[in-house]
Structures are given as structure tokens and as C-alpha cells.
Amino acid sequence: MTSVWSDPAGLPIGDSGAVITVGTFDGVHRGHHDVLARLVALAAETDRPSLVVTFEPHPLEVVRPSAAPPLLTLHVEKLEMFAQCGVAYVAVLPFTPTLALYEAEQFVDAVLLERFRVAELLVGHDHGFGRGRLGDIDVLKALGASRGFGVTVLPPVHDADGRAISSTAIRTAILLGDLQTAAAGLGRPYSLAGTVIRGDQRGRLIGYPTLNLQPPPTRKLLPPDGVYAVRVQTPQGPFGGMLNLGPRPTFGDASRRIETHVFDATHDWYGAPIRLDLIARLRDTRSFTGIDALRAQLVLDEAAARDTLQRLATAASAGPLS
Known part of the structure; x- marks a missing residue:
């Protein structure tokens, strides 16, 4: 059973740390499911808890409201889908103007390490974090090496035409009324x-x-x-x-x-x-x-x-x- 924590300091994570993934996960689509399945599997292999760190509201609603996309999944829908994927814990971070100003190094140290004791971090190939999303994969790998946690970068999941599945592509299909394409990307209607x-x-x-x-x-x-x-x-x-x-x-x-x-x-x-x-x-x-x-x-x-x-x-x- 998945536990949702609004007070991340209270997460029952032991000294061995947690296997973590971070993101907005709008849609919880097939690409996200691949990340979550690998998260749960690695947690079981290393005898650590699996943890999804996500945000509410969507970061763009705070950083650039005019560019914030409509949501495929509302907050409660997203939590239901996390539970179906078998993750142990979900920590919901309020995305505030203060959090938006965190540099990549500050986010890793103050959030992932101090609050969640990250031991292994799984991210998608296009993951960006920290102020202005300047913390790219190379920065994350360097921080993992210097802080002592593993970083696994996962490749994209592709549709039948060889295109990477993304929330943006699914939104476009829905706006066109192309529900079959949307369902193929989501893995469900x-x-x-x-x-x-x-x-x-x-x-x-x-x-x-x-x-x-x-x-x-x-x-x-x-x-x-x-x-x-x-x-x-x-x-x-x-x-x-x-x-x-x-x-x-x-x-x-x-x-x-x-x-x-x-x-x-x-x-x-x-x-x-x-x-x-x-x-x-x-x-x-x-x-x-x-x-x-x-x-x-x-x-x-x-x-x-x-x-x-x-x-x-x-x-x-x-x-x-x-």
C-alpha cells in the first residue's frame, strides 16, 4: 500500500536510505510507468523503500503561469495511479516561489539528501531540476558521485511510430480528439x-x-x-x-x-x-x-x-x- 506524506520529515526511511525518483508525472503515462516499475524493482533488490517525490502545484504554475499546461491528471488522480504502481511512499512537495529559487546543488543537499536520504536516484533522460532547470543529467551525475548516491538515467519509452512518449504529445492528441493515440501513450483511456x-x-x-x-x-x-x-x-x-x-x-x-x-x-x-x-x-x-x-x-x-x-x-x- 502506498503512503502519501505531506510532512516529508516524518518518512520512515532507515540509515540505508531510499530509492527515489523525482518529477511532476503529469499523466503518469507509459514512460512514467517504466520509471516507476524500475524504481520498485531496484528498491526490492537493494532492500530499501521506494519513494516518489512530486510537486503540487505544477512548477510552471509558479514559475511561469502563462506557460503552465492543462493537466492530464489532477493531484488526486495522480496519487491513485502511484498507488497502482506499487511504490511504497509518495512525498508531495509544495512548489513555492522559494523552492523555485533553489539551485541544483541546494535541492540535492537540502531535499534529496537531508530530508529523504537518497541512496539511489532514478530519472528520465530529459530530467532537469533546480533553478531554471539548470541541473541537467551531467550535473546530477557529478553531484551523485561527490555525495555518494547512485544515479540511473532511464531511456525514453517510444510509441509504435518510434516517437518518445511525453505528456506534451498526449495533450496534443487529446486536444485534437485523437483518443486512440492518447490512450496508446497513457497505457489506458x-x-x-x-x-x-x-x-x-x-x-x-x-x-x-x-x-x-x-x-x-x-x-x-x-x-x-x-x-x-x-x-x-x-x-x-x-x-x-x-x-x-x-x-x-x-x-x-x-x-x-x-x-x-x-x-x-x-x-x-x-x-x-x-x-x-x-x-x-x-x-x-x-x-x-x-x-x-x-x-x-x-x-x-x-x-x-x-x-x-x-x-x-x-x-x-x-x-x-x-
Whole structure:
């Protein structure tokens, strides 16, 4: 079980030190999973605890807010994924203007050594740290040699086209509505999570009742408005569904909503936590001439969503060698 510590001084790390990796880990994508798997393995080999040191908020929100990217994973989502990777501890450092001014040597001495007793450090090939990210891999290796801790630099993980997997590339795919490419980089479907709230129940009147999800924090990246095939993860298990993300122009409603019609389920989920796994984008949002035209389109959307979910489920069960 992963333990999350907001007071890093209280981490139960013995004299032998810890095996550590450091980063923002937005998305916790396949490249990050490779780092975390190697972290856990090295910790087991050396009989030391594994520790992820991460930051909240994203450093760019402090250093250069105008350049801060929208987030693939909110803080709580990121912690859940760390737990699934089997790391022993996660230390969350508040990223403050003071921390942003730490030189590379100061960060290593005051944070990694004094507070966390680093014995082995694993980092990605493009890791940068300290003020202005001037602490590159060469600086880190030199500091490790002089301070007595090991530094392992891990190569990138590549996609099927040979490109290095990165949070930036995944964000670009999501912004284009290319959920298959995003899922390939993440190692899972991109998702939205929240609590079910009451809507205006218009969907019931046309035969397509919906779950209305509380809007996520504004820092969470949303794909383009449109209709999507989704898997709905509920307290009663997973269901297929179709999501309308965006306005409802047929009803003159310009507000951006997250409304999902769940297939083959009638449970009352008001107030329940729900996660939407976005599988495929089906079409743009558009206005219809009336309720009958909208209902006719929803029939087509449902058929397309069911077909997409079934086809992808069949392909996944067949395995990579089919």
C-alpha cells in the first residue's frame, strides 16, 4: 500500500536510505510507468523503500503561469495511479516561489539528501531540476558521485511510430480528439472523474436519460466538444455509454456540460463518484431542428457507440498477436 506524506520529515526511511525518483508525472503515462516499475524493482533488490517525490502545484504554475499546461491528471488522480504502481511512499512537495529559487546543488543537499536520504536516484533522460532547470543529467551525475548516491538515467519509452512518449504529445492528441493515440501513450483511456449532480432531466423526456457530471477543476484538460463513446465506471461496475461534452444548442443552452447516457442501466447515481473512460470521438456537437431530429440522431449515436465499444473490446480480448 502506498503512503502519501505531506510532512516529508516524518518518512520512515532507515540509515540505508531510499530509492527515489523525482518529477511532476503529469499523466503518469507509459514512460512514467517504466520509471516507476524500475524504481520498485531496484528498491526490492537493494532492500530499501521506494519513494516518489512530486510537486503540487505544477512548477510552471509558479514559475511561469502563462506557460503552465492543462493537466492530464489532477493531484488526486495522480496519487491513485502511484498507488497502482506499487511504490511504497509518495512525498508531495509544495512548489513555492522559494523552492523555485533553489539551485541544483541546494535541492540535492537540502531535499534529496537531508530530508529523504537518497541512496539511489532514478530519472528520465530529459530530467532537469533546480533553478531554471539548470541541473541537467551531467550535473546530477557529478553531484551523485561527490555525495555518494547512485544515479540511473532511464531511456525514453517510444510509441509504435518510434516517437518518445511525453505528456506534451498526449495533450496534443487529446486536444485534437485523437483518443486512440492518447490512450496508446497513457497505457489506458483518458478519463474524467467527478460526482453525479442533478440536471434538468430533458434527456428523460426524449428517451435518453443522462448522468450529469460535476465539472472538473479548470486545470483539467478536456477534449473538444462533441459526442463520445465511453466506458462508465460506477460503484455498481462498468457500463458502456455515450457522452455529450459541451453545449446543447438545440435547447439554446451554451453552457459546457458533461452528460452521459449509460447503456443497459437504470441505477440512481446522484451523489455517486463516477469515472468516464473516453474511448472514441463520434461526432461534433451541432444544433437540430427539433426534438424529433435530435432523438433520431441519438439513435444513430447509440448504435455507433455500442459498435465502437464492442469492436474495441473484441480486439483487446483477441490480444496483440491476432
